[in-house]
Amino acid sequence: MILTCLASxxxxxxxxxxxxxxxxxxxxxxxPIMKIKKGxxxxxxxxxxxxxTHKHRDHSEAVSDLEEMGIPVYxxxxxxxxxxxxxxxxxxSVPMTDVHGHFKHTDADGTECPCYGFIIKHPEMERMLxxxxxxxxxxxxxxxxxxxxxxxxxxxYISEDVTGKRLHVIKGHMELETCAGFIEANTTYALQxxxxxxxxxxxxVPEEMVTRIKxxxxxxxxxxxxxxxxxxxxxxxxxxxx
Numbered sequence: 001m002i003l004t005c006l007a008s009x010x011x012x013x014x015x016x017x018x019x020x021x022x023x024x025x026x027x028x029x030x031x032p033i034m035k036i037k038k039g040x041x042x043x044x045x046x047x048x049x050x051x052x053t054h055k056h057r058d059h060s061e062a063v064s065d066l067e068e069m070g071i072p073v074y075x076x077x078x079x080x081x082x083x084x085x086x087x088x089x090x091x092x093s094v095p096m097t098d099v100h101g102h103f104k105h106t107d108a109d110g111t112e113c114p115c116y117g118f119i120i121k122h123p124e125m126e127r128m129l130x131x132x133x134x135x136x137x138x139x140x141x142x143x144x145x146x147x148x149x150x151x152x153x154x155x156x157y158i159s160e161d162v163t164g165k166r167l168h169v170i171k172g173h174m175e176l177e178t179c180a181g182f183i184e185a186n187t188t189y190a191l192q193x194x195x196x197x198x199x200x201x202x203x204x205v206p207e208e209m210v211t212r213i214k215x216x217x218x219x220x221x222x223x224x225x226x227x228x229x230x231x232x233x234x235x236x237x238x239x240x241x242x
Contacts, residue, residue, distance in 0.1 A: 094116060125234060
């Protein structure tokens with residue numbers, strides 16, 4: 001299984017999972033459709049589906065284009081009915097809520113924004129988590145092999161003025177130490193990759209983030225999502241490095 005980052009950050013987010021048969025699942029669609037087509041080598045007929053975490057444009061820009069092309073798009077923030085999956089990709093949505101059922105992401109005005117993470121299962125990689133745009137994750141997961149998770153900012157780089165846009169950054173996104181706690185709680189023998197994504201351009205230092213996450217991620221590879229990067233995701237039982 002190959003994971004490719006087409007875009008990561010406030011300007012757009014989109015990732016592609018591609019199995020050995022060439023079948024692809026899109027994770028978010030927050031970039032123009034032509035960039036998605038190019039990122040999939042123009043083989044749009046091999047895209048089995050797309051999952052979208054929430055309605056914000058940097059995650060959903062190309063949704064209507066994909067639907068017009070006949071590609072199924074799972075938007076649990078609109079309809080969270082169980083879909084099972086697309087092709088060999090099994091998909092389970094996970095609401096990013098607190099113990100009271102409130103979503104921990106916001107619109108720019110501070111109102112609650114429904115946002116979902118996904119557990120994605122495939123024989124070639126076992127279980128992968130994709131989680132983005134949430135202040136924290138209260139859930140714990142079993143036997144996760146790969147984690148793609150937003151780690152948006154470091155508190156020491158946030159100014160004391162936390163009104164307006166900066167308040168949205170804090171209330172709707174995960175800080176480094178919160179992310180590290182989440183990774184530590186979900187690190188098991190099966191974990192192979194932790195890829196942090198959606199970093200703030202002004203409020204994060206990627207190298208410092210990677211160093212901190214490595215401290216809690218066991219033997220897992222730790223990396224930062226950037227456009228053009230790819231990673232090979234193995235099934236734990238067949239991984240040649242374990």
